Amino acid sequence: xxxxxxxxxxxxxxxxxxxxxxxxxxxxxxxxxxxxxxxxxxxxxxxxxxxxxxxxxxxxxxxxxxxxxxxxxxxxxxxxxxxxxxxxxxxxxxxxxxxxxxxxxxxxxxxxxxxxxxxxxxxxxxxxxxxxxxxxxxxxxxxxxxxxxxxxxxxxxxxxxxxxxxxxxxxxxxxxxxxxxxxxxxxxxxxxxxxxxxxxxxxxxxxxxxxxxxxxxxxxxxxxxxxxxxxxxxxxxxxxxxxxxxxxxxxxxxxxxxxxxxxxxxxxxxxxxxxxxxxxxxxxxxxxxxxxxxxxxxxxxxxxxxxxxxxxxxxxxxxxxxxxxxxxxxxxxxxxxxxxxxxxxxxxxxxxxxxxxxxxxxxxxxxxxxxxxxxxxxxxxxxxxxxxxxxxxxxxxxxxxxxxxxxxxxxxxxxxxxxxxxxxxxxxxxxxxxxxxxxxxxxxxxxxxxxxxxxxxxxxxxxxxxxxxxxxxxxxxxxx
Numbered sequence: 001x002x003x004x005x006x007x008x009x010x011x012x013x014x015x016x017x018x019x020x021x022x023x024x025x026x027x028x029x030x031x032x033x034x035x036x037x038x039x040x041x042x043x044x045x046x047x048x049x050x051x052x053x054x055x056x057x058x059x060x061x062x063x064x065x066x067x068x069x070x071x072x073x074x075x076x077x078x079x080x081x082x083x084x085x086x087x088x089x090x091x092x093x094x095x096x097x098x099x100x101x102x103x104x105x106x107x108x109x110x111x112x113x114x115x116x117x118x119x120x121x122x123x124x125x126x127x128x129x130x131x132x133x134x135x136x137x138x139x140x141x142x143x144x145x146x147x148x149x150x151x152x153x154x155x156x157x158x159x160x161x162x163x164x165x166x167x168x169x170x171x172x173x174x175x176x177x178x179x180x181x182x183x184x185x186x187x188x189x190x191x192x193x194x195x196x197x198x199x200x201x202x203x204x205x206x207x208x209x210x211x212x213x214x215x216x217x218x219x220x221x222x223x224x225x226x227x228x229x230x231x232x233x234x235x236x237x238x239x240x241x242x243x244x245x246x247x248x249x250x251x252x253x254x255x256x257x258x259x260x261x262x263x264x265x266x267x268x269x270x271x272x273x274x275x276x277x278x279x280x281x282x283x284x285x286x287x288x289x290x291x292x293x294x295x296x297x298x299x300x301x302x303x304x305x306x307x308x309x310x311x312x313x314x315x316x317x318x319x320x321x322x323x324x325x326x327x328x329x330x331x332x333x334x335x336x337x338x339x340x341x342x343x344x345x346x347x348x349x350x351x352x353x354x355x356x357x358x359x360x361x362x363x364x365x366x367x368x369x370x371x372x373x374x375x376x377x378x379x380x381x382x383x384x385x386x387x388x389x390x391x392x393x394x395x396x397x398x399x400x401x402x403x404x405x406x407x408x409x410x411x412x413x414x415x416x417x418x419x420x421x422x423x424x425x426x427x428x429x430x431x432x433x434x435x436x437x438x439x440x441x442x443x444x445x446x447x448x449x450x451x452x453x454x455x456x457x458x459x460x461x462x463x464x465x466x467x468x469x470x471x472x473x474x475x476x477x478x479x480x
Contacts, residue, residue, distance in 0.1 A: 001042040001166075003256050004208055004467060012039065013260075020264065021189075029161055029184065032264065039166040040130070047128035050088070051164060057084055058138040059159045062145040062152040074146060081142045089135045095125045097331035130170040132328060134163050136295055141177040143299055150178045158184045167260035171253050173271040173291035180266055187265030195449070197262025199456045204255025206459040209466050211423045212249035215241050218411050223382060225405055227391040232398035235391065239374050242381045244423040247276065250289070276427045279365035280354045281345045281372055292328070296321050318350060319343035329380075334388060338379040345372060 001008050016035045023031055041048040061081035065074045141162070144150045153159050162177055162184065219242040222230065230238065254271035261268045275287035285293045301321045307314040319340075326339020349357075357365040375392065382388045404412065438448055 001039050003253070003260075004205060004463075006467060009464070009467075017263065030157055032165065033157055033161045036161065036164040036166040036169065040164065040169060044129055047126075050092075050128055050131075051134060052160075054085070054088065054134060054138055055160045055163050056156075057081070058142050058163070059153075059156055061142050062159075063154065065142065065146050066152040078142065078146045082139065085135050085139050085142075089131060092125060092131055093127055094327075094331045133172050133174055134169060136174050136292075137176070138163050140174070140295065140299060144176065144178055150181060153177075153181070153184075165261075165266075167257040167264075167266075168268060171250070171257075172289075173254055173257065173268055174295050175268055175291070176295075179269060183266045189263070189265040193262050193265070195453075197259045197264075199259070199452055200262065201256050201259030202456045202460045202463070204252040204257075204259060206463045207248040207252030207255060209463040209470075210459070211419055211426075212245050212252055213466070213470065214416060214419050215245040215423065216249070218408075218416055219245055219381070221411055222408055225408070227387065227394045228399045229401050229405055230394060230399060231401045231403060232394065234404060235394040235399070236374070239378055239381065239391075239395070241420060243276075243373065243377045244420060244427065246377065246380065247272075247427055248423055274427065274429050276373075277366075277429070278369050279362065280349050280357050280369060281342065282349050282354050284369065284373065285346075292325070296325055300324065315347045315350065318346045322346055333385055334379045334382070337385070338376060341376065341379070 001012060003009075016032075020028055020031060037048060037052075040051060044051075058081065061077055061084075064077040065081075068074055068077060141150070141159070145152045159177075162175075162180065165175075168175055219238055222234075222238040223242075227235065251272040258268045258270070269291055271289060271291050273287040273290065275284050278284040278287055301317055304317040304320065305313055306317060309317075320343075322343030323336065323339040326335045326337070326342065329335045329338065357368060374395070378388055378392055378395075382391055403409075435448065438451075
């Protein structure tokens, strides 16, 4: 079930909210758990059993770690937990990729019968939605129990709700158990908190529908053509459009998830902090998909030794983390190369480039960041390495094309250019600045609530009108 569909907006969410507030507090967690399982089963069917398996085994692993700690066997159960989680993730997310590459390597060898025997089996593996996200959430809980940062929860329904809670189940943010354990026990939904959550949800919905989806129509159509069919300036324009699209699509989902959490009394961590104002790739990862970058820092970079084992080991650790970050995003060579590229840039910046960027004229640092991120998003936007190489070449060597193909030209409307301009503007911290200006001019909090309410209502109406007109458009990060 997708947040931006009529069945969610006008059936599932109103029904769940109504019943949630009718029920007494003793039954609300159980109701949210059942609702979350139904939410996942609606689109994923049999894969609900896979998520229940993940929940059950991590619930038991955490209890075993705590129970056998005095006997010194807690580390054994930790490794079993990590291996079990990564095995599930590896099979469903990377099984096809591994065998496809084995096929490629052994195609002409005497071992080709091996690949022809196994390919039909592995090529049928379907990727369950959200498996990367709920696996990382479950792992963080078990590891935190091992590190004594949280106590193992003996109430199965609490752990099940933590892992399966529908607002952040499919595409994050990646929530840690210690961030919400108090809300699982006790939470209060006040009118201001509910209003804040509803407003945040509508902002996320409008980011997705009004900006993200409208720009995706243009960018995705452009990428169906050969890069050589796109005139030189438009090669840059389309990849910028795609960069704006991915930001509003993914941050829109995060806003909706955070807003829904507040409507039920939960506070989730922020996942974006205006990443496009960055002056370096290190700063970018402190602002983009924050819940993933901090997860990788705390559960991979630090255990590898972080920066405490010498400068060479620090660089190696950074590189390993970002190669695995690329692999986390998808089972394809473009994602692996994305990770290698990001890891190399991070190492170079750590060597001293970031300090230099912080000292030079800010527009030049932003220009450097813009160039690197455009190359990065080319790896995300296009389907195969051959097309990526050709597209990257057209960014620097003009193609022979002199005008846009007719279909693209019809999509390149003034309205979409206005939407692109709005997207570029609001990818900057304009909204916080505007609110600050209102407060500085003596605008009362009540007036700000009224203004916010009117803007929220207008955005919701426009979003619903576009949903009614347009076809189904899933969130981009669902495929990761």
